[in-house]
Amino acid sequence: MRFNGTQAIIDATEYPLSSEEFVSEHGDHVIEHANGSETVAEVLGRMGPETYTCADDITTALYTAVSHGAIGRRFYSDRDAYTLGENGPTPQSF
Numbered sequence: 652m653r654f655n656g657t658q659a660i661i662d663a664t665e666y667p668l669s670s671e672e673f674v675s676e677h678g679d680h681v682i683e684h685a686n687g688s689e690t691v692a693e694v695l696g697r698m699g700p701e702t703y704t705c706a707d708d709i710t711t712a713l714y715t716a717v718s719h720g721a722i723g724r725r726f727y728s729d730r731d732a733y734t735l736g737e738n739g740p741t742p743q744s745f
């Protein structure tokens with residue numbers, strides 16, 4: 652995922668700051684991900700009203716709220732499912 656300069660803006664912003672204030676200033680910035688792109692306004696709009704106390708708060712919110720297009724193959728795992736009891740899968744060594 653590429654923030655395309657948005658991280659520099661996040662780091663330079665003074666806090667605390669509401670999500671509405673951040674979106675009104677920087678909502679048109681584009682975040683690119685594996686299957687497309689979204690604006691900061693679209694991503695933070697999924698979180699609802701928040702007050703961010705530091706740059707890490709907004710960065711975490713952006714990573715948390717991106718759409719499923721950012722995660723690549725949905726529901727894919729290269730790990731065996733966990734099973735209860737003693738009859739679980741036999742581990743494979745590659």
